Amino acid sequence: MLLFEAGVSSSSSGLENQIFQYIDLHQNEFIQTLKEWVAVESDSIQPGLRQEVTRMVELTADRLRALGATVELVKLGSHKLSDGQSLLLPPLILAELGKDPQKPTVCFYGHVDVQPAKKEDGWKTDPYTLTEIDGNLYGRGATDNKGPVLAWINAAESFRALKLDIPVNLKFIIEGMEEAGSLGLEEIIKKENQRFFSDVDFFVISDNLWLSNRKPALTYGSRGNICFSVEVRCGERDLHSGSFGGIIHEPMTDLIALLDSLVDTSGRILIPGVYDDVASLTEEEKKLYEAIEFDIEEYKNNSGVKKFLYDTKEEILMHLWRYPSLSIHGIEGAFHEPGIKTVIPAKVIGKFSIRQVPHMDISIGEHQVIKYLEDVFSKRNSPNKLKVSVPTSAMPWVANINDPLYTAARKAIKTVFGQDPEMIRDGATIPIAQMFQNITRKSVMMLPVGAADDAEHSQKEKISRHNYIQGTKLFATLFLEIAKLPGKLQEKSNTTTTN
Ligand SMILES: NCC(=O)N[C@@H](Cc1c[nH]cn1)C(=O)O
Numbered sequence: 001m002l003l004f005e006a007g008v009s010s011s012s013s014g015l016e017n018q019i020f021q022y023i024d025l026h027q028n029e030f031i032q033t034l035k036e037w038v039a040v041e042s043d044s045i046q047p048g049l050r051q052e053v054t055r056m057v058e059l060t061a062d063r064l065r066a067l068g069a070t071v072e073l074v075k076l077g078s079h080k081l082s083d084g085q086s087l088l089l090p091p092l093i094l095a096e097l098g099k100d101p102q103k104p105t106v107c108f109y110g111h112v113d114v115q116p117a118k119k120e121d122g123w124k125t126d127p128y129t130l131t132e133i134d135g136n137l138y139g140r141g142a143t144d145n146k147g148p149v150l151a152w153i154n155a156a157e158s159f160r161a162l163k164l165d166i167p168v169n170l171k172f173i174i175e176g177m178e179e180a181g182s183l184g185l186e187e188i189i190k191k192e193n194q195r196f197f198s199d200v201d202f203f204v205i206s207d208n209l210w211l212s213n214r215k216p217a218l219t220y221g222s223r224g225n226i227c228f229s230v231e232v233r234c235g236e237r238d239l240h241s242g243s244f245g246g247i248i249h250e251p252m253t254d255l256i257a258l259l260d261s262l263v264d265t266s267g268r269i270l271i272p273g274v275y276d277d278v279a280s281l282t283e284e285e286k287k288l289y290e291a292i293e294f295d296i297e298e299y300k301n302n303s304g305v306k307k308f309l310y311d312t313k314e315e316i317l318m319h320l321w322r323y324p325s326l327s328i329h330g331i332e333g334a335f336h337e338p339g340i341k342t343v344i345p346a347k348v349i350g351k352f353s354i355r356q357v358p359h360m361d362i363s364i365g366e367h368q369v370i371k372y373l374e375d376v377f378s379k380r381n382s383p384n385k386l387k388v389s390v391p392t393s394a395m396p397w398v399a400n401i402n403d404p405l406y407t408a409a410r411k412a413i414k415t416v417f418g419q420d421p422e423m424i425r426d427g428a429t430i431p432i433a434q435m436f437q438n439i440t441r442k443s444v445m446m447l448p449v450g451a452a453d454d455a456e457h458s459q460k461e462k463i464s465r466h467n468y469i470q471g472t473k474l475f476a477t478l479f480l481e482i483a484k485l486p487g488k489l490q491e492k493s494n495t496t497t498t499n
């Protein structure tokens with residue numbers, strides 16, 4: 001069996017200690033860089049902030065160049081906004097550090113765009129000023145995903161600073177549109193499959209959280225997502241509700257009825273056929289849920305919500321990971337500011353999404369939803385215009401946990417955190433996971449460093465100093481563990497799915 005020649009000797013624990021010491025000593029510098037990154041309002045959702053996303057991508061490229069990496073900024077073109085205008089997408093980073101044919105090649109994916117955040121949303125600290133309170137680093141993007149991206153870069157930097165050979169070749173794919181559905185990404189992965197990705201052995205994504213506040217996790221699945229926009233329009237301009245209220249079919253009333261028809265009070269999706277293709281639950285899979293350590297009270301506390309739809313650990317985990325869910329996100333055109341405005345909006349757009357699971361199909365899901373909404377709408381006898389569109393969608397992903405990449409990660413987690421990881425799936429969507437697996441047929445793993453209470457997308461997003469610094473050590477240790485793997489094994493053993 002061929003071993004990757006990676007310069008790892010039997011004294012690798014001494015090597016690890018040397019690297020860990022360096023990381024501990026330089027932790028404040030690593031936090032300072034995270035502070036500089038969080039200060040960039042790289043919100044990919046609001047068109048007015050697109051320049052900041054591009055600036056953030058360029059800052060990341062500078063950091064990679066400083067590491068010694070070769071960096072390509074790939075143009076992704078533009079996309080259409082709902083008002084018909086077209087907007088440039090930020091470039092995508094493809095970078096590489098090391099090209100030794102004797103070493104395995106690991107490609108790291110991350111994103112440097114963030115969800116919107118405003119102090120007025122209820123943040124206790126300014127979302128774009130990384131603020132340390134009781135060992136936690138609060139700020140938008142701290143855990144999703146600037147912290148983990150920097151942890152990976154810090155890990156490589158630590159080898160360089162210590163003049164140690166990095167035992168793997170590193171590749172990076174860093175995007176600026178993940179939070180908006182990874183626009184333009186799939187095309188590039190297809191295009192680069194025979195070039196940039198051709199020599200990649202392993203893909204590592206660190207863009208999710210542990211299941212617990214304390215216990216590390218390794219992730220082998222994520223849900224997909226179909227995002228829907230439902231537009232109802234009565235005319236060209238808003239109307240005075242004193243002059244027209246009571247004599248017209250109001251778009252908002254139609255829209256609320258449509259949105260209200262989607263889910264029942266138990267959380268069940270009411271669209272006919274939605275559950276038809278959901279993978280059936282096997283006895284073997286059932287046992288996986290029973291064996292997982294999961295503190296319902298802790299998870300509830302993290303959410304700030306008093307009661308969940310389900311009471312048992314198994315039901316909760318299954319409804320997060322292996323069953324679809326439907327969430328309503330917002331209404332464009334609705335008057336949402338404080339005060340009273342007695343208007344009838346002429347056009348409103350409702351937004352909701354369906355998290356998909358194996359073996360649901362995106363196009364079947366789209367058709368089911370469109371047909372259902374048209375049926376519900378037709379029963380209202382409204383003369384208004386209904387338009388349903390799908391701005392973005394992504395497929396679910398499940399990997400084979402017996403892949404050697406997972407073995408390497410388990411060992412690295414045990415070394416750094418002193419305990420075995422919880423093997424988990426994630427209820428969120430990482431569009432690139434299934435793209436990597438489908439297109440490249442290589443091993444894909446998600447290795448989170450953030451804890452369950454990191455409040456991704458929320459008003460108190462944070463990463464703890466501990467997790468950021470231990471996460472940096474984890475990635476450095478992973479490089480060493482991957483270098484010890486038997487070569488070429490991964491060709492045989494990826495892409496098998498476990499539902
Ligand atoms: N950190 C991952 C994440 O939050 N991903 C988004 C991606 C997405 C899916 N549909 C639109 N964006 C998520 O909401 O899961």
Ligand SMILES: [Zn+2]
Nearest residue numbers: 144145178207
């Ligand atoms: Zn993310």
Ligand SMILES: [Zn+2]
Nearest residue numbers: 144179456457
């Ligand atoms: Zn996110």
